[in-house]
Amino acid sequence: MTALLQELGAIAGSAFAAEGLSAELGQVQRSDRPDLAQFQCNGALAAAKSVRGNPREIAQRIAARLKADPLFAKIDIAGPGFINLDVSDEALAIRAGTMAKDAKLGAPETGTGKTLVIDYGGPNVAKPMHVGHLRAAIIGDSLKRLYRANGWRVIGDVHLGDWGLQMGQLISEIGRRGIAPVYFDPACKGPYPDESPVTMDNLEELYPAAAAACKADPERLEEARRATAELQAGRPGYVALWKHFVTVSERGLKREYGSLGVDFDLWNGEASVYPLIAPIVEDLKARGLAEESEGALVVTVAEEGDKKESPPLILLKSDGAVLYGTTDLATVVDRIKSYDPDLILYIVDQRQHGHFEQVFRAARKANLNGKAELEHAGFGTMNGPDGRPFKTRAGGVMKLFDLIAMTTDEARGRLAEAGLAGDYPEAEREDIARKVGIAALKFADLSNYRLTDYIFDLARFAKFEGKTGPYLQYAAVRIQSILRKAEERGLTEAARPVLHSPEERALILQLLALPDAMTAAEEKRAPNVLCDYVFTLAQAFSRFYSEHHVLSEKDEKVRAARLGLCRLTVDVLTKVLDLLGIEVPSRM
Numbered sequence: 001m002t003a004l005l006q007e008l009g010a011i012a013g014s015a016f017a018a019e020g021l022s023a024e025l026g027q028v029q030r031s032d033r034p035d036l037a038q039f040q041c042n043g044a045l046a047a048a049k050s051v052r053g054n055p056r057e058i059a060q061r062i063a064a065r066l067k068a069d070p071l072f073a074k075i076d077i078a079g080p081g082f083i084n085l086d087v088s089d090e091a092l093a094i095r096a097g098t099m100a101k102d103a104k105l106g107a108p109e110t111g112t113g114k115t116l117v118i119d120y121g122g123p124n125v126a127k128p129m130h131v132g133h134l135r136a137a138i139i140g141d142s143l144k145r146l147y148r149a150n151g152w153r154v155i156g157d158v159h160l161g162d163w164g165l166q167m168g169q170l171i172s173e174i175g176r177r178g179i180a181p182v183y184f185d186p187a188c189k190g191p192y193p194d195e196s197p198v199t200m201d202n203l204e205e206l207y208p209a210a211a212a213a214c215k216a217d218p219e220r221l222e223e224a225r226r227a228t229a230e231l232q233a234g235r236p237g238y239v240a241l242w243k244h245f246v247t248v249s250e251r252g253l254k255r256e257y258g259s260l261g262v263d264f265d266l267w268n269g270e271a272s273v274y275p276l277i278a279p280i281v282e283d284l285k286a287r288g289l290a291e292e293s294e295g296a297l298v299v300t301v302a303e304e305g306d307k308k309e310s311p312p313l314i315l316l317k318s319d320g321a322v323l324y325g326t327t328d329l330a331t332v333v334d335r336i337k338s339y340d341p342d343l344i345l346y347i348v349d350q351r352q353h354g355h356f357e358q359v360f361r362a363a364r365k366a367n368l369n370g371k372a373e374l375e376h377a378g379f380g381t382m383n384g385p386d387g388r389p390f391k392t393r394a395g396g397v398m399k400l401f402d403l404i405a406m407t408t409d410e411a412r413g414r415l416a417e418a419g420l421a422g423d424y425p426e427a428e429r430e431d432i433a434r435k436v437g438i439a440a441l442k443f444a445d446l447s448n449y450r451l452t453d454y455i456f457d458l459a460r461f462a463k464f465e466g467k468t469g470p471y472l473q474y475a476a477v478r479i480q481s482i483l484r485k486a487e488e489r490g491l492t493e494a495a496r497p498v499l500h501s502p503e504e505r506a507l508i509l510q511l512l513a514l515p516d517a518m519t520a521a522e523e524k525r526a527p528n529v530l531c532d533y534v535f536t537l538a539q540a541f542s543r544f545y546s547e548h549h550v551l552s553e554k555d556e557k558v559r560a561a562r563l564g565l566c567r568l569t570v571d572v573l574t575k576v577l578d579l580l581g582i583e584v585p586s587r588m
Ligand code: ARG
Pocket: 119, 121, 122, 123, 124, 159, 160, 161, 328, 346, 348
């Protein structure tokens, strides 16, 4: 089904074309003044500039043509030449009926035939996840759901930080402590034990200890570097040990992400592209794209017109070690080869923007990016009340599990306060508290434009009033309960609404705006567009519901139509919340 805005734009476009003007001038948008009109077209102003005509006169000619279309209930011209449009109630009702019958609720097909690879994990083996990883997961998971709903083929990759110095630090620490000598015995040719010699808890103690020791002692650091180099060169005992770290960490990370309702299609890591690096480096050298600079091998990425300095991408350090950028460049090559995507999106802290700019420039310069657009969709920080990146009270990084436990506690308290779920079985009440807590966390994060920093304020996020996740869950639950009662009473629902009032009209207009919100959120890579949309929808419903009878409506036809409107509203609410990664409990 075609979105209403597009439909209107096409009609206005033909009117412009019939006047010998560009059809593109017919673009229609939602009115800036909903009190005056539903939609507006500003094309006459632009047209007047290009043909040096009078904008009001052009607007009148266009309006005269549009008047022939029964779709419009009202067409008038405002100010210097804005064309204000209202669609007839009949036309709105038909379109709402079509939307109600569409399993995809009119989702735009912007991604048909297109592939997206989205990178929204980035946790590091043996290191606990921090709030930056949390934001990547929440924003990336929402974008993954949105792009999929818009028809894209989407591949989500966790891109584990599983290579590099921290691995050598861990290995050498384990060696020193004599925890698992067999992995260090040069005489041992394997096979090595299947069981990991360390648990996740061990790793979380070993890694900070090793990192601190390396910081304090240059010799200890040298030892870690050697272990890293030997691992990368394939020393069997080290590789076996490293595999254990990855397996153990992956298991822990999957549980943490799982508790948030986030998953990944690929559990690739930085290490998985290591074998690609040598051939890429050779190729870049052969093509004269990589050059020696102060002992290192670099790709120059400065471009004409750069306003600030663009340092080169370092491929190999003077000791031959590879860096973060080298791995990301090899990952581009791997993703192009495996999926031939149209777009690769990186949902990573904005502070890494410079890094991605270097990698992307190098990839484009060397033609390594296939047909893909490479884009860093960065985000700001979640801060504590002190305005600095969020930490635990003790000053450490907040673990995801603890954070979720905290939000669940808050939600439990709020539910009790609001008198909700009180008499439900314990297990169900807990499940509701968990869902409400996660909704509070995710909605608060997503409702800010991703680049904006925000302050973690759980008490505000978990409120059942205002622009919060719990408010929207509750709105959906209430409509579900109306529909359940209607079913119990054997009342019929009609898919096609009957419009009688401004509240019904406003609600339907908002429902029909779903595809536009989905398109705009995709274009801006910005789930906050969906948050605004769904909040406005809940408000429009609430106005409708407070003005009109539904279950108690006497006129059977009107009641059926209103129940249909409830159904469509709850379907859209639930769908948009799902795009935000928020589950709606079946009751509260
Ligand atoms: N592991 C990195 C970190 O913790 C994030 C990785 C993001 N993704 C990427 N392709 N570089 O900062």
